[in-house]
Amino acid sequence: MTPPISGASSDSQALEAQIRAALDRVTLPQSSQGLIAAGRIDGMVVREGNVVFGITIDPAEAAVMEPVRRAAEQAALAVPGVKSVSAVLTAERSAGPGTKSGRPTLLPTVAQVIAVASGKGGVGKSTTAANLAVALAQSGLKVGLLDADIFGPSAPRMMGLTARPEMTADRKLIPLQAHGVAVMSIGFLVAEDNAMIWRGPMVMGALEQLMRDVAWGPLDVMVIDMPPGTGDAQLTIAQRVPLAGAVIVSTPQDIALLDARRGIAMFRKVEVPILGIVENMSYFLCPNCGHRADIFSHGGAHKEAETMGVPFLAEIPLEPAIREAADGGTPVVVSAPDSQSAALYRGLADKVRAQVGTAPRAAPTIRGL
Ligand SMILES: Nc1ncnc2c1ncn2[C@@H]1O[C@H](COP(=O)(O)OP(=O)(O)O)[C@@H](O)[C@H]1O
Ligand SMILES: [Mg+2]
Incomplete structure (x- = not known):
């Protein structure tokens, strides 16, 4: 779980909980697993109704996950009190060759x-x-x-x-x-x-x-x-x-x-x-x-x-x-x-x-x- 950002009001914390619930109803392709349960949502920031979060993906999944990203934005936007949503696909870091500190x-x-x-x-x-x-x-x-x-x-x-x-x-x-x-x-x-x-x-x-x-x-x-x-x-x-x-x-x-x-x-x-x-x-x-x-x-x-x-x-x-x-x-x-x-x-x-x-x-x- 992502800890709430310090300084966030309890209002945004409540809103964040509702957004997470909504995102968990968005499922991965060919799976019944929700985005939250699958641990795919990362770095969520909720601020005055404006929401930003990342969806972690394998770089090879980018094409199939793009519709999921859009669905996640829609789901979050449907939560009352949410004014804007920006979801980004973020490729999982790997500590393989050609990378520095992962x-x-x-x-x-x-x-x-x-x-x-x-x-x-x-x-x-x-x-x-x-x-x-x-x-x-x-x-x-x-x-x-x-x-x-x-x-x-x-x-x-x-x-x-x-x-x-x-x-x-x-x-x-x-x-x-x-x-x-x-x-x-x-x-x-x-x-x-x-x-x-x-x-x-x-x-x-x-x-x-x-x-x-x-x-x-x-x-x-x-x-x-x-x-x-x-x-x-x-x-x-x-x-x-x-x-x-x-x-x-x-x-x-x-x-x-x-x-x-x-x-x-x-x-x-x-x-x-x-x-x-x-x-x-x-x-x-x-x-x-x-x-x-x-x-x-x-x-x-x-x-x-x-x-x-x-x-x-x-x-x-x-x-x-x-x-x-x-x-x-x-x-x-x-x-x-x-x-x-x-x-x-x-x-x-x-x-x-x-x-x-x-x-x-x-x-x-x-x-x-
Ligand atoms: N220490 C300072 N004293 C006077 N004017 C400043 C100072 N720092 C920035 N400014 C002026 O304030 C304005 C905004 O600064 P800027 O560096 O463009 O901010 P930001 O990149 O955070 O938007 C600019 O016109 C800049 O010249
Ligand atoms: Mg500037």
């Missing part, structure tokens, strides 16, 4: 993959991911940045990239280079303001292409800017990519922290280590006088990290220079390397680096170690 090897040329995640959008996840990636590159590592937020790609804007990627002879996309980082984003292929309606399988198809059909080459570390939330795309990346760990970005407000908690619960469920929490927009740094003002109840993420037993990685101020730099295509660690904010991002990079134990492939000069 996970399938997407990104085989990348030594360490780090997810930057948040429970909701607008908390500064992409800004953190961009600055972290560049700071890691500045410390001498070969770094990639994968913008996996296919609903709202921001790497083109934040890294100042407008070109379209070229292709290799074997039809792989060549990442664009900015500030010493190899970058790939769906935003290079479709216009940023082009509203896209992605269905579950398309999301995964697009994400897989950004990993499999890109000539990433040997990298010490890849930073993945995850889509916001804890839905099917997040769950599938967490299951399919050999993640070394996840960095959770939150603002100090309680509501964002509640979302951060869900993010942590999701990664824990799929056994991805939480590298820690970053509190973004932690306090306001006045550009005129340098005065520091705690406009939100500052320190919430720090306390939350303690409660959840995960490391607290950094407090990044709300600072106009960070936004101007990020939105102008040159992250603050490049545009103002001597600023306090740049130093904070470098500190974050050092902590991440210490935790995942990245050693550079070549022998560059390493700063800050």
Whole structure:
């Protein structure tokens, strides 16, 4: 049984029980066994009537299980109180050759993959991911940045990239280079303001292409800017990519922290280590006088990290220079390397680096170690 996510209300727990009962009435092909009894439902998240879960399958079963997936969505949607359902087929991990710690090897040329995640959008996840990636590159590592937020790609804007990627002879996309980082984003292929309606399988198809059909080459570390939330795309990346760990970005407000908690619960469920929490927009740094003002109840993420037993990685101020730099295509660690904010991002990079134990492939000069 999947334990309820901490912070879930008793309402959603009751709803989850009803959904499970409904799912157990959906049977496997040529069997009378229900999905619950068969132990096929995994990673269910019920939130304000929005439901996400995985159906574990053998990779060979994908075609026959697709109708079951649809039936499961219908069954869950028929439960009163359920507003939306997203069911994904997730292939069982096998610890065979070509897998690392039991996970399938997407990104085989990348030594360490780090997810930057948040429970909701607008908390500064992409800004953190961009600055972290560049700071890691500045410390001498070969770094990639994968913008996996296919609903709202921001790497083109934040890294100042407008070109379209070229292709290799074997039809792989060549990442664009900015500030010493190899970058790939769906935003290079479709216009940023082009509203896209992605269905579950398309999301995964697009994400897989950004990993499999890109000539990433040997990298010490890849930073993945995850889509916001804890839905099917997040769950599938967490299951399919050999993640070394996840960095959770939150603002100090309680509501964002509640979302951060869900993010942590999701990664824990799929056994991805939480590298820690970053509190973004932690306090306001006045550009005129340098005065520091705690406009939100500052320190919430720090306390939350303690409660959840995960490391607290950094407090990044709300600072106009960070936004101007990020939105102008040159992250603050490049545009103002001597600023306090740049130093904070470098500190974050050092902590991440210490935790995942990245050693550079070549022998560059390493700063800050
Ligand atoms: N610490 C910060 N100080 C000032 N502005 C910030 C900071 N972090 C993010 N921003 C700005 O907030 C907006 C949302 O940030 P973004 O990184 O795109 O969030 P997310 O990826 O979580 O949706 C952007 O305009 C960004 O420049
Ligand atoms: Mg973003």
